[in-house]
Amino acid sequence: xxxxxxxxxxxxxxxxxxxxxxxxxxxxxxxxxxxxxxxxxxxxxxxxxxxxxxxxxxxxxxxxxxxxxxxxxxxxxxxxxxxxxxxxxxxxxxxxxxxxxxxxxxxxxxxxxxxxxxxxxxxxxxxxxxxxxxxxxxxxxxxxxxxxxxxxxxxxxxxxxxxxxxxxxxxxxxxxxxxxxxxxxxxxxxxxxxxxxxxxxxxxxxxxxxxxxxxxxxxxxxxxxxxxxxxxxxxxxxxxxxxxxxxxxxxxxxxxxxxxxxxxxx
Amino acid sequence: xxxxxxxxxxxxxxxxxxxxxxxxxxxxxxxxxxxxxxxxxxxxxxxxxxxxxxxxxxxxxxxxxxxxxxxxxxxxxxxxxxxxxxxxxxxxxxxxxxxxxxxxxxxxxxxxxxxxxxxxxxxxxxxxxxxxxxxxxxxxxxxxxxxxxxxxxxxxxxxxxxxxxxxxxxxxxxxxxxxxxxxxxxxxxxxxxxxxxxxxxxxxxxxxxxxxxxxxxxxxxxxxxxxxxxxxxxxxxxxxxxxxxxxxxxxxxxxxxxxxxxxxxx
DNA sequence: GCGCCGCTCCGAACACTGTACGGAGCCCGC
DNA sequence: GCGGGCTCCGTACAGTGTTCGGAGCGGCGC
Numbered sequence: 001x002x003x004x005x006x007x008x009x010x011x012x013x014x015x016x017x018x019x020x021x022x023x024x025x026x027x028x029x030x031x032x033x034x035x036x037x038x039x040x041x042x043x044x045x046x047x048x049x050x051x052x053x054x055x056x057x058x059x060x061x062x063x064x065x066x067x068x069x070x071x072x073x074x075x076x077x078x079x080x081x082x083x084x085x086x087x088x089x090x091x092x093x094x095x096x097x098x099x100x101x102x103x104x105x106x107x108x109x110x111x112x113x114x115x116x117x118x119x120x121x122x123x124x125x126x127x128x129x130x131x132x133x134x135x136x137x138x139x140x141x142x143x144x145x146x147x148x149x150x151x152x153x154x155x156x157x158x159x160x161x162x163x164x165x166x167x168x169x170x171x172x173x174x175x176x177x178x179x180x181x182x183x184x185x186x187x188x189x190x191x192x193x194x195x196x197x198x199x200x201x202x203x204x205x206x207x208x209x210x211x212x213x214x215x216x217x218x219x220x221x222x223x224x225x226x227x228x229x230x231x232x233x234x235x236x237x238x239x240x241x242x243x244x245x246x247x248x249x250x251x252x253x254x255x256x257x258x259x260x261x262x263x264x265x266x
Numbered sequence: 267x268x269x270x271x272x273x274x275x276x277x278x279x280x281x282x283x284x285x286x287x288x289x290x291x292x293x294x295x296x297x298x299x300x301x302x303x304x305x306x307x308x309x310x311x312x313x314x315x316x317x318x319x320x321x322x323x324x325x326x327x328x329x330x331x332x333x334x335x336x337x338x339x340x341x342x343x344x345x346x347x348x349x350x351x352x353x354x355x356x357x358x359x360x361x362x363x364x365x366x367x368x369x370x371x372x373x374x375x376x377x378x379x380x381x382x383x384x385x386x387x388x389x390x391x392x393x394x395x396x397x398x399x400x401x402x403x404x405x406x407x408x409x410x411x412x413x414x415x416x417x418x419x420x421x422x423x424x425x426x427x428x429x430x431x432x433x434x435x436x437x438x439x440x441x442x443x444x445x446x447x448x449x450x451x452x453x454x455x456x457x458x459x460x461x462x463x464x465x466x467x468x469x470x471x472x473x474x475x476x477x478x479x480x481x482x483x484x485x486x487x488x489x490x491x492x493x494x495x496x497x498x499x500x501x502x503x504x505x506x507x508x509x510x511x512x513x514x515x516x517x518x519x520x521x522x523x524x525x526x527x528x529x530x531x532x
Numbered sequence: 533g534c535g536c537c538g539c540t541c542c543g544a545a546c547a548c549t550g551t552a553c554g555g556a557g558c559c560c561g562c
Numbered sequence: 563g564c565g566g567g568c569t570c571c572g573t574a575c576a577g578t579g580t581t582c583g584g585a586g587c588g589g590c591g592c
Contacts, residue, residue, distance in 0.1 A: 027539085027540060027541090028540080028541080029540085029541085047402075051577080051578065051579080052578085052579065052580085053577090053578080053579090056542095061541075061542085062541065062542040062543075063542085063579085063580090064541080064542055064543080064580080064581085064582095065540075065541050065542060067580075067581090068539080068540060068541075072579075072580075073579065073580090131400075131401040131402075132398065132401040132402050133401075134397075134401065134449065134450075134453060135397040135398040135399075135400065135401035135402075135449065135453060136313070136397070136398045136401075136453065136456070137453070137457065138453040138454040138455075138456065138457025138458070140453070141450065141454070142476055142479070144479070147479070147480065147483055147486060148483070150483075150486060151483040151484075151485055151486050154485040154486070154489075155485060158485065164485060164488060164489065167485075168489055169505065169508060169509065169512070170512070172447065172505065172509055173443060173509045173512050173513065175446070176442075176443045176446035176447035176450065176509060177439060177442045177443040177446055177513075178446065179446035179449060179450065180441070180442035180443055180444065180445035180446025180447070180449065181438065181442035181446070183400065183401065183445060183446065183449060184400075184407065184442065184445065187400060187401060187402070187403070187404040188404045188407070189404075190402075190404060191403065191404025192404070210408055213408070213410070213413070214413065217413055217414070217416075217417040218417075219417055219420040219421060219424065219430060219433075220413060220416060220417050220420070222430060223420075223430065223434055239435065239438065242435060243435065243438055243439045243442060246435070246436070246439050246513070246516040246517065246520055247439065247443075247512065247513060247516050248516070249515070249516040249519040249520050249523075250512040250513050250514070250515040250516025250517075250519065251512065251516075252519070253515040253516065253518070253519040254511075254512055254515050257515075293568085293569060293570090294569080294570080295569085295570085317548075317549065317550080318549085318550065318551080319548085319549080319550090322571090327570075327571085328570065328571040328572075329550085329551085329571085330551075330552090330553095330570080330571055330572085330573095331569075331570050331571060333550095333551070333552090334568085334569060334570075338550075338551075339549095339550065339551090
């Protein structure tokens with residue numbers, strides 16, 4: 001042990017007791033650092049495990065230090081959501097392919113849309129805390145990443161032959177469906193996670209109760225008793241995809257209707 | 267004033283000091299009472315104003331008394347959501363009208379679906395706290411009211427000529443879109459409410475900033491600058507409705523495709 | 533060199549939260 | 563009469579988000 005320096009007065013911070021503050025060249029924290037730390041905490045322990053104190057501790061900082069970089073917790077959560085969307089790939093331009101073109105399946109514009117929808121869904125499902133944030137922080141839809149994605153989506157649809165207003169409507173339906181479907185799935189998944197059960201295991205325990213509860217609901221009863229095996233994992237994936245395809249059919253049909261209408265009038 | 271009874275010992279509760287507990291004929295509280303009180307609190311002050319203590323106070327009860335009727339706050343919220351769905355009208359049977367029938371617009375099965383979707387959306391929009399609950403509490407989808415609604419929805423689609431599996435898929439798309447679209451709208455509305463602004467007023471203040479932020483996003487820029495007037499209120503309603511109609515077109519198209527496919531093979 | 537401004541970091545404190553626990557009052561069945 | 567069970571709730575615990583004041587420090591003007 002090194003001898004203490006000859007500092008008679010006790011309590012006064014000496015060279016040794018003083019914690020050797022880091023050089024103030026640049027700040028010890030940064031907004032990105034905070035957001036990514038929040039992300040890992042959210043992903044591993046869920047949304048109700050994220051508190052400013054715990055997050056601060058993870059960064060070797062006090063809870064209140066974070067407030068120099070982030071106005072409040074809601075803003076932090078909005079930033080986290082934006083960060084997730086930032087990592088999504090943007091849809092590629094589809095070249096000359098247009099809605100109504102005869103070309104064989106799979107049509108390029110269709111698969112491009114499917115990929116965007118699947119990407120958004122995957123992002124929500126693998127960060128299930130997002131649904132809570134989307135639910136109570138309205139600002140999310142003006143984050144830069146979300147805007148980038150929207151813009152690219154609109155471009156995709158315009159290139160496929162829709163005018164901007166129709167493109168916006170089509171995008172609204174695809175995105176709305178995606179968010180809604182993923183919300184339902186993610187809420188389910190995180191409820192499972194909260195009880196700490198595996199999906200299969202929980203199903204086995206809960207299903208009998210649910211089926212019992214559907215005694216007066218013959219259709220639900222039939223669905224749950226027959227379809228349930230493929231409702232797990234892969235079944236959900238393909239069911240989401242066919243939902244998107246249904247919407248694509250709708251877009252195509254509406255386009256065709258409008259198109260013949262225009263020709264008829266001309 | 268009546269004279270005090272001759273009770274020499276002080277501190278022992280007398281007839282007068284004792285608070286005259288109500289007869290225990292039936293309990294002072296009930297689950298329904300609690301849920302409806304929670305509903306009015308949620309509707310008037312939003313979700314973060316609902317605390318067990320405040321709710322208890324509103325019922326002239328202690329906070330912890332509620333736990334005799336409700337396991338925890340999450341369960342209470344799930345019950346509140348179910349209560350809202352319980353008040354939705356069920357779709358009426360549509361008679362003989364079937365998908366693919368030639369009959370003139372508006373087709374009965376289509377407007378029936380539109381009405382269900384509009385009902386669910388309206389419920390969410392006028393109780394915006396629901397989106398937060400749907401986000402965190404996965405159990406909601408097994409509530410009895412929701413099941414009743416699903417069952418009736420499936421019946422509607424089956425009566426319109428879909429088999430159960432197709433009906434389930436179609437329902438998934440309509441409901442998914444409805445929840446997603448309403449979630450986005452409601453999150454926006456309650457973010458507005460939190461800042462205590464009127465929609466118009468806030469728009470006026472925020473829009474310039476948003477438009478500025480869309481400098482690199484020509485399509486979004488055009489949308490926000492041109493379409494914004496009708497984005498308010500009625501515009502959102504009709505935009506949602508045309509989304510539903512797009513999906514209905516999709517259902518019809520998919521039905522037609524499957525139908526000709528069957529004929530071709532026969 | 534000196535003083536001062538402003539920035540970053542943070543301990544303490546405030547006002548609340550959900551809910552576990554144990555006890556009090558009361559009713560009914562024995 | 564008397565125990566058991568139900569309802570109701572005061573207290574307490576272990577947190578929460580956020581405000582405030584202050585401490586330490588870098589760089590700027592003088």
